[in-house]
Every structure is written in structure tokens, then in C-alpha cells.
Amino acid sequence: YTFQLGATYSGATVSGSSSVEILMNEPPQGGKITVTPESGSAIFTDYLFAASLWTDDAADLPLEYELSYYHQFVSELNYVKTADSVSYVSTTLGQGLQMADYLVNCVATVYDIYEASAMATTVITVLPPTAARRLNAANATNSSCTYCFIPSNYDILLGRLTTALTNQAPTEVTTVADVSLATINSANCSSVPVPCASINRELCSTTAGTCGPCISGYFGVSGDSNIACALSSSLGSVGTTCSADADCVTGSCASSVCVDVAKSCPLDCSGNGNCVSYSLDGSTWDGDCMVSDSSCETLCSCDSEWYGPVCTATATEQQELISFRESLCSSLYQASFLQDVDLG
Numbered sequence: 129y130t131f132q133l134g135a136t137y138s139g140a141t142v143s144g145s146s147s148v149e150i151l152m153n154e155p156p157q158g159g160k161i162t163v164t165p166e167s168g169s170a171i172f173t174d175y176l177f178a179a180s181l182w183t184d185d186a187a188d189l190p191l192e193y194e195l196s197y198y199h200q201f202v203s204e205l206n207y208v209k210t211a212d213s214v215s216y217v218s219t220t221l222g223q224g225l226q227m228a229d230y231l232v233n234c235v236a237t238v239y240d241i242y243e244a245s246a247m248a249t250t251v252i253t254v255l256p257p258t259a260a261r262r263l264n265a266a267n268a269t270n271s272s273c274t275y276c277f278i279p280s281n282y283d284i285l286l287g288r289l290t291t292a293l294t295n296q297a298p299t300e301v302t303t304v305a306d307v308s309l310a311t312i313n314s315a316n317c318s319s320v321p322v323p324c325a326s327i328n329r330e331l332c333s334t335t336a337g338t339c340g341p342c343i344s345g346y347f348g349v350s351g352d353s354n355i356a357c358a359l360s361s362s363l364g365s366v367g368t369t370c371s372a373d374a375d376c377v378t379g380s381c382a383s384s385v386c387v388d389v390a391k392s393c394p395l396d397c398s399g400n401g402n403c404v405s406y407s408l409d410g411s412t413w414d415g416d417c418m419v420s421d422s423s424c425e426t427l428c429s430c431d432s433e434w435y436g437p438v439c440t441a442t443a444t445e446q447q448e449l450i451s452f453r454e455s456l457c458s459s460l461y462q463a464s465f466l467q468d469v470d471l472g
Contacts (some may be wrong), residue, residue, distance in 0.1 A: 161236035222310020355379035400439035
């Protein structure tokens, strides 16, 4: 690019100019990312990420390759390899979102020596762990455990954590943590009553039967909910006039007036508990917790033999999950020491 500045005296014919040329650095180009296989399962399938065919000016070499993946938003990347000269990595992945047909977006970001970058993406399928697939024959209505962790899954992941710590590989510890959390935190989204995009909400991911938060730029009930979000100017608060439920921030219009409604629990606690209102400090809430009130929440209080956010886990399953989470936290804590830099 050439930038030129001209100047002249007012009312005079004498003028002058000066120019400067700026050389712009183009990012790497022409490349792609491939991931094989294109379909597999969380925890057990090893996926090979490879960035190839990337080119740049000789003066801008060598290139560095960063490999990652995400479920919904590119701003929420999970890294499987930080930037260096190696263009490939083999790794396991966490399962995709049920409402997105378990699709996972894989990303290669390529940098030159001036940190100019380019990105390429591809999509693969990561199903829930095949070894964990089981139908609860004793209760056909309990679909939340179609894919559940079983002890062998925990053993496999704990073994990988131990190996990563032994090899002093903190990045691998983080990868195993990402894989684990994507699966153990996944929710049963088969009973979401409406396509989440149609009510301007993110996909169901962590709360059973419930869409995620409002999509950026839209407003409504905070957090996960099945109440539609809308542009702020179009939503009426409690007490304002309305003609339809969609006109109200609470999602409820009665007798042409926006009214408040009580918050509910996901899946009605699967019939294995009661929906109880709490204040945010954990104490019991007096009366109903209303949708418009951000100072309270509703949670399942499970019957004695049931556990978990929707009361579908047995005592054994709950204890296995607690023990695994404790081991995971301990491993991440130990990995943090491997990443510390000694400034002494």
C-alpha cells in the first residue's frame, strides 16, 4: 500500500507531497484440515487431526499449527494441540451435543513468523461412549441413562490421567479433562419441547430437556430455559399489556397482561423427587420462585434412592461420579505445577 500526503499554501500555486509504502504480510493460505475417522465415539476413538497443504512466502516461514475443536461457538475452542511446527496430533474427544446430532467442529489455525493466521474447519461426529450405551429396561420412561458412564469408563480415563502425569504432559491432562467433562456433564436433551433456535436460545447441553441461554443479542429469562428470548424492545415486563405469550419476558400472557409464573425443575425430577425453591445462598425459599426473580432457583430434591440433577442416578452411580470428579480435580492441580515457570 502507498499512502501519500499533499500540502499547499492557501491561495498559492506552490505545493508539495510525500508518500510512504507499507508492505502487508499475507497470512498462510491454500491449506485444509482433515480428521480421521469422520465418525466415532467419545473416550474410545482416537481421532487424527492433520493440517496440510498450507503455503506462505519463504520469508514468513516456518509455519506453526494449532489444532482445536468446538461444539456451538468458535469462541469456545477446546485445544488438542498448542501452536508449534508439528501439523498433526492424535487425540480422543468429548461427545458432541445431542441436539446437534453429535457433530463436532474441528479447527486448524496456522500462523507464520509474524503471527498472521488463517483458519480451516471440518465437521466430524463424536457419539457418546459406545461401551457406556445401555437401556434402562427396568424403567422404559427413564431415557436419561440411554448413555451412562460405567465403572470401566472411569478406569480408562483415570489410567490416561495417571499416564499423562507420569509423562509430565499437562496438555494431555487437560485434554482428558475436556473429554471427560463433555460426557459426564452432558444432559438428556431428547425431550426438549421446541427447537431451541426457534426461540432464540442456544442448544440444550447441560440441563435435561431444556434449551441453553439466550443467543447473543436476544434477551429473556436468564440461564437455561424453554421460554423464548427476543429483542429487548419487544419484550414486556410483568404487568404490561400483551397479546401473546411471546410478548412477555416471562413467556406468559393472561387476560392481555404479562404475568409472572413459577420456575420449574427439568423433567419434573423424573418422577423421583420434588421440585424445591432455594435462595442463591442455598437456604430454602419461602413460597414459589418466580421466573422474574433472579435471586432464587429451583432444584430437584430427590427421593432417598435417587441422585443427580434430575434424580436418575443410583447411589452407586453418584458415588462413582463424585470419586471421579475428585480424581480429575487432583490431576488438574498436579498438572498446574508442571506448567509453572521457575523464575528463580
